[in-house]
Amino acid sequence: MNNNLTPTSDWRDIESKNTLLIRHDIDFSVDFAHKLALYESELGIRSTYFFMLTSNMYNLISSENQRLVKSIIKLGHKVSIHFDPTAHDTIEDFEHEKILFENIFNVDVDIVSIHRPGPFLDNNNVSLNGIPQTYSDKYFKRMKYLSDSGGRDVLPLISDYLCGDRSQGLHLLIHPIWWTSKGSSPTETLNFWRKHNSDFLTAEVRLNCKTYED
Ligand SMILES: [Zn+2]
Numbered sequence: 001m002n003n004n005l006t007p008t009s010d011w012r013d014i015e016s017k018n019t020l021l022i023r024h025d026i027d028f029s030v031d032f033a034h035k036l037a038l039y040e041s042e043l044g045i046r047s048t049y050f051f052m053l054t055s056n057m058y059n060l061i062s063s064e065n066q067r068l069v070k071s072i073i074k075l076g077h078k079v080s081i082h083f084d085p086t087a088h089d090t091i092e093d094f095e096h097e098k099i100l101f102e103n104i105f106n107v108d109v110d111i112v113s114i115h116r117p118g119p120f121l122d123n124n125n126v127s128l129n130g131i132p133q134t135y136s137d138k139y140f141k142r143m144k145y146l147s148d149s150g151g152r153d154v155l156p157l158i159s160d161y162l163c164g165d166r167s168q169g170l171h172l173l174i175h176p177i178w179w180t181s182k183g184s185s186p187t188e189t190l191n192f193w194r195k196h197n198s199d200f201l202t203a204e205v206r207l208n209c210k211t212y213e214d
Pocket residue numbers: 025026027082114115116
């Protein structure tokens with residue numbers, strides 16, 4: 001009997017215990033997301049990238065980031081919204097983000113990931129204007145959920161899962177920052193990203209203001 005995990009980016013049909021949903025929440029860098037998307041594509045893996053429209057770290061609709069997200073779509077991955085409820089007065093404002101995201105990237109949003117869910121986990125089956133989200137029981141309890149949040153070493157947890165009874169499929173949350181940035185600790189890794197980001201901004205300043213001297 002074939003019991004290999006099968007990666008999928010289709011969040012509607014996850015009943016098989018061999019289902020592998022690889023989810024990427026993009027909290028810091030669209031560029032790092034793109035690097036991981038290229039690597040996964042070489043491995044023949046399709047995953048789902050969730051991006052923020054309200055991030056203080058990146059502008060999703062900058063020309064550079066639009067180009068990168070569209071390239072991720074072309075590689076065959078799914079893209080959707082990483083929604084921060086604290087950026088809005090009411091949760092119904094999700095609809096504004098959905099319309100913007102769907103129009104810019106020409107995709108249908110049918111699954112959402114919530115950024116720093118906190119209080120949401122008390123009522124984890126809530127949907128966002130009818131759109132399911134990744135912390136509902138279907139993905140959070142009826143599948144095995146593993147995450148590298150905060151830079152946690154998730155590899156031993158994956159090994160334990162693979163060696164276990166495998167009675168559930170796997171919902172794996174991977175943040176590209178921990179895999180594409182270099183550092184021996186989460187802080188060092190984040191500082192590497194800050195330097196990378198600062199170099200990009202310096203290049204943009206040069207491009208946009210010819211009197212800039214550095
Ligand atoms: Zn997040």
